[in-house]
Amino acid sequence: MNPSPDPSPEALGLPHREPFLFIDTVTALDPGKSAGGTKTFSPQEPFFRGHFPGEPLVPGVILTEALAQIAGLAVARPGLRLAAIRAMKFPDAARPGETITLHAERQGGVGGLHQFAVRASVAGRTVAEGMVILGAAAPEGGENQAT
Secondary structure: OOOOOOOOOOOOOOOOOOOOOOOOEEEEEEOOOEEEEEEEOOOOOHHHHOOOOOOOOOOHHHHHHHHHHHHHHHHOOOOEEEEEEEEEEOOOOOOOOOEEEEEEEEEEEEOOEEEEEEEEEEOOEEEEEEEEEEEEOOOOOOOOOOO
């Protein structure tokens, strides 16, 4: 299924906003099953000054968050948060100015948890892959009730 006429992540219900929105464009969306998108990080992003001077790389934690965000769009349910990261690998580097292709595919779930196989690539090179698990947010003042 294709995204809505406005394929922005915000229009599709992603609660994140700048400076912590790591999806530029949603390229594919099959609600409850999978989603795809892209992100290009500007060389002026502040984290590149320290990661690493002279050879800037997109931090793995930022790639992981981008993948969790694309998985959140695939779930198509509000109120979910990143609950766990499993077996995340970073076989190659993503650099400023490169377009990163993001993909998440639902593998299953139990209770309020949703597990996704995720992959980020640049020009066919895998730069991140693994599993993310999304779950319901904890109620205010309490611990997460998802099982």
